[in-house]
Structures are given as structure tokens and as C-alpha cells.
Amino acid sequence: MGMTHVSTTVNGDREEFLCDPRETLLDVLRDKLALTGAKEGCGTGDCGACSVTVDGRLVCACLMLGVEVEGKSIDTVEGISTDEELHPLQTKFIEYAALQCGICTPGILVAAKSLLERNPDPTETEVRYWLAGNLCRCTGYDKIIRAVMDTAAEIREAT
Amino acid sequence: MHMQYHSPESFDEAVSLASKSEGTIRFLAGGTDVLVQLRSDIVTPDVLIDLKKIDGTKDISRTAEGWKIGTAVSGAEMSEHPELSRDWPGVVEAMDLIGSTQIQGRATLVGNLCNGSPAADSVPALIAAGAAVNVVGPKGERQVRVEDIPTGPGRTSLEKGEMINEILIPAKRQNGGDAYLRFIPRTEMDIAVVGCAVSLSLEGDTIIDARVALGAVAPTALLVEDASKAIIGSNLDDGTMAALAKAASAACNPINDKRGTIKFRTHVAGVLAQRVAKIAYDRARG
Numbered sequence: 183m184g185m186t187h188v189s190t191t192v193n194g195d196r197e198e199f200l201c202d203p204r205e206t207l208l209d210v211l212r213d214k215l216a217l218t219g220a221k222e223g224c225g226t227g228d229c230g231a232c233s234v235t236v237d238g239r240l241v242c243a244c245l246m247l248g249v250e251v252e253g254k255s256i257d258t259v260e261g262i263s264t265d266e267e268l269h270p271l272q273t274k275f276i277e278y279a280a281l282q283c284g285i286c287t288p289g290i291l292v293a294a295k296s297l298l299e300r301n302p303d304p305t306e307t308e309v310r311y312w313l314a315g316n317l318c319r320c321t322g323y324d325k326i327i328r329a330v331m332d333t334a335a336e337i338r339e340a341t
Numbered sequence: 342m343h344m345q346y347h348s349p350e351s352f353d354e355a356v357s358l359a360s361k362s363e364g365t366i367r368f369l370a371g372g373t374d375v376l377v378q379l380r381s382d383i384v385t386p387d388v389l390i391d392l393k394k395i396d397g398t399k400d401i402s403r404t405a406e407g408w409k410i411g412t413a414v415s416g417a418e419m420s421e422h423p424e425l426s427r428d429w430p431g432v433v434e435a436m437d438l439i440g441s442t443q444i445q446g447r448a449t450l451v452g453n454l455c456n457g458s459p460a461a462d463s464v465p466a467l468i469a470a471g472a473a474v475n476v477v478g479p480k481g482e483r484q485v486r487v488e489d490i491p492t493g494p495g496r497t498s499l500e501k502g503e504m505i506n507e508i509l510i511p512a513k514r515q516n517g518g519d520a521y522l523r524f525i526p527r528t529e530m531d532i533a534v535v536g537c538a539v540s541l542s543l544e545g546d547t548i549i550d551a552r553v554a555l556g557a558v559a560p561t562a563l564l565v566e567d568a569s570k571a572i573i574g575s576n577l578d579d580g581t582m583a584a585l586a587k588a589a590s591a592a593c594n595p596i597n598d599k600r601g602t603i604k605f606r607t608h609v610a611g612v613l614a615q616r617v618a619k620i621a622y623d624r625a626r627g
Contacts, residue, residue, distance in 0.1 A: 184345075203344050203345070203346030203389065204344050204379065206376070206380070225380055226377045227373055227376075227440070227441075227443065228530075230443055233443055239417065239446040240442055240443050240446050241446045241447055242443045242444070242447075244376075245372055245373055245377070245443075246372060246376070247346070247369075247372070247376070249346050249348075250372075250391065250393070293442065293443070296442075297442075311529065312442050313442075314441050314529045314530050315440065315442055315443045315444065315530065316441075
């Protein structure tokens with residue numbers, strides 16, 4: 183079996199791994215790099231639990247091959263907080279209890295962070311459409327949307 | 342079974358790899374269909390050829406003839422291009438309807454076309470716009486109209502070793518406008534039950550040129566000549582609108598499935614054609 187050598191950057195750190203061409207980026211993150219924040223929900227790009235950014239672009243890690251990330255920069259939920267300090271989105275998700283079982287949460291945090299970097303003042307409709315590819319089967323969406331809206335407001339006030 | 346992965350740096354190299362490979366070959370750009378088929382064991386390619394390392398595959402450029410969109414340009418990159426969105430809003434909005442934000446970061450026009458789904462949203466919009474594709478292959482290059490690529494569900498007219506390297510959309514016409522709408526039972530993240538695209542141009546208030554295309558109502562997306570003829574020479578008065586709906590419905594040859602019956606799809610095709618023509622007309626008037 184031919185394994186391919188891949189060099190990449192994950193959350194700012196250089197990483198190297200060997201992978202079979204059929205392995206997805208999600209397989210690589212979870213099984214080779216021990217970054218288990220991104221979850222496999224559906225494996226077909228429908229649920230968004232595996233959301234990460236690649237060169238700043240929000241994607242499903244289950245719909246990208248490990249061999250495709252050669253030379254790319256990947257950011258996962260593990261890189262959202264800095265040292266001991268939670269990201270404002272994480273703080274708000276706790277404050278609003280915007281999670282129950284937590285499976286969808288890493289993907290939603292990564293997706294919401296990507297939205298706020300592009301659009302610091304989104305409308306509720308924009309937040310709902312942006313997060314339409316992140317499915318939650320527990321708490322529903324209302325608290326998630328309110329937590330994201332309030333985080334955006336707080337970041338705007340702070341800057 | 343082992344799958345070979347190649348990432349050639351030129352289309353010559355890609356064509357040569359594809360021509361000499363045995364077994365099932367798939368090309369990888371956005372991968373939003375190829376990876377789903379791979380992971381669910383529907384299609385396991387023997388050879389996967391990733392086209393994204395080839396120069397120009399991520400470019401959107403304006404040419405003397407119009408627009409050239411590289412084979413690996415994502416939906417998000419199209420939506421973020423203000424001039425393309427201004428010239429061909431119908432094409433951009435059709436592509437933008439496909440999947441979530443995450444899917445938009447990867448999915449491509451060429452992938453949507455070559456996946457061969459009769460319900461592909463971007464295909465009717467490209468057909469209405471009069472778009473063509475540049476095909477490269479072992480016998481050289483050829484240009485093919487978009488409506489001549491799909492031949493049935495999951496099938497295309499591309500031959501062994503051939504691939505599409507660019508989508509070619511004509512320049513926006515003077516007083517021209519285009520639009521796309523689809524019917525889905527939800528508001529987002531669904532597959533078209535019927536899709537319709539119209540591109541037209543005006544002289545004063547009168548339509549002088551039009552192309553009407555339908556999706557999800559036949560084995561392939563359709564260019565509906567009778568619907569185009571029905572609106573040329575008009576200003577979309579009530580009589581014309583009725584003739585447009587009749588022509589659009591008459592072109593339908595849909596399937597019955599859980600998403601829509603034959604009767605429903607046939608009726609909705611006419612309703613959508615009227616709504617889309619109105620939007621394209623208003624855009625053309627500016």
C-alpha cells in the first residue's frame with residue numbers, strides 16, 4: 183500500500199504525517215494527529231460536525247482527503263482558545279447553555295468564528311444561513327444563534 | 342483495494358495519466374460528490390486525479406469573449422467576485438444554492454456539471470447563459486455547449502481521458518439579465534424538485550433574445566426552445582406569460598418520486614418559468 187508523505191500546518195504548528203490516499207482529513211486529524219475535536223457525524227458533508235478551516239476557508243474535514251492538505255494551513259477547534267483563555271464564543275456558549283450533548287459544538291464554534299471574522303455584524307438571518315450546514319439534534323438552534331449574536335455584539339463593543 | 346492518487350501540474354500530464362489509466366478514473370476538484378461516493382462505496386476509483394495543482398484552475402478571469410472560470414473555482418469564490426455577480430447574477434445565485442457554507446467552500450461548477458445529476462442547480466443557469474466548456478483530452482481541445490455535456494443521470498458525453506478545464510460564459514449583453522429559481526420544500530440545504538433559469542436581453546421594453554432552461558424535470562437539464570420563443574418579442578404581458586408556462590410544462594418529462602409527482606413537477610415548471618422570467622426582465626431593465 184503506497185502511503186503519501188504530507189507536510190502541513192495545524193493550528194500554527196508544523197505537522198507531518200503519512201496517509202493512505204483514501205483517508206480523509208478528518209481521519210488524519212483524529213487518528214494520526216490526536217485532534218479529536220472535529221467529530222464524524224454523517225461522513226457525507228451534511229452535518230458539519232467536522233468543520234475546520236483550510237487556508238481560512240470553512241470546509242467539512244470529511245469531504246477532503248488527507249493528501250490534499252499538503253502545504254495548507256488548517257485550523258481546528260483545538261486552536262480557538264489561547265493558552266488558558268477561552269475564545270469569546272466558547273464563553274458565550276457556556277453562558278447561554280448553547281449545547282447539550284456537545285457533538286455539534288466544535289463544528290459550530292469553528293463555523294461561527296469563521297462567520298464573525300468575515301462579518302462582525304451579522305443579522306440573525308445571516309447567522310442562521312451561515313450555520314445551516316451545522317446540525318444540532320439536542321438543544322435546538324435558538325440558544326446557539328443567540329450566543330453567536332451576543333458574541334458578535336460583545337466583540338464589536340470591545341473594538 | 343488500493344486507489345492511486347495523482348496531482349499533476351499540467352493538463353497535458355492529467356490527460357496522459359487519464360488516457361493510460363485502467364479501471365475507474367475520477368477527477369478531483371471540490372470533491373463534494375467524489376468523496377461522498379468514495380466513502381459510501383458507491384464508486385471507488387482505481388485512479389484519482391487531483392486537478393488543483395494545475396495553474397489557472399482556481400482563476401476567474403474576464404476575457405474578450407466574456408468570463409473564464411477555472412475547473413476548481415468554488416461556489417464561495419464565485420459569490421465573492423463582485424463583477425461576475427453583477428454580470429451573471431443568475432449563474433452565481435444558482436451555484437450559491439448548492440449545499441451549506443462548508444460545501445460552498447469546495448463545490449465547483451464543473452463538478453456539478455460532470456456529476457450528471459438532472460437536478461444540478463448550476464446547470465440550467467449555465468445553459469440559459471449560453472455557456473460552453475473547454476474540454477481537453479488525448480485528441481486535443483474542443484469546445485462543447487453546456488447542454489451537450491450531460492447525457493443522462495450520472496452520465497456525460499466526455500470520452501476516456503477527457504476533462505473540462507474551463508467554463509466559458511459569454512460577455513453580459515447590453516440590457517441583459519439572468520435569474521435562477523428552484524422549488525424545494527424547505528428553505529435551504531435541499532435538492533431541486535424543479536429548477537428554472539432564464540437569460541434574456543431587451544431593446545427598450547421588448548425582449549429581443551432569450552434562453553429558458555429547466556432542471557430536475559427530465560433525465561438531463563433542458564434548453565426549452567419553445568419557451569424562449571414564447572417570450573421573444575414581448576414585454577411579458579399576461580398572454581405571453583401564459584404561453585411561457587405552457588411551453589415550459591410541455592417540455593417536462595419528469596420522474597415520480599418522494600420529492601415530487603410528475604403532475605406537480607410539470608405544473609411547477611410553468612410557474613417557476615414565469616417568476617424567473619420576471620426577475621431576469623427586471624434585472625435587464627436595471
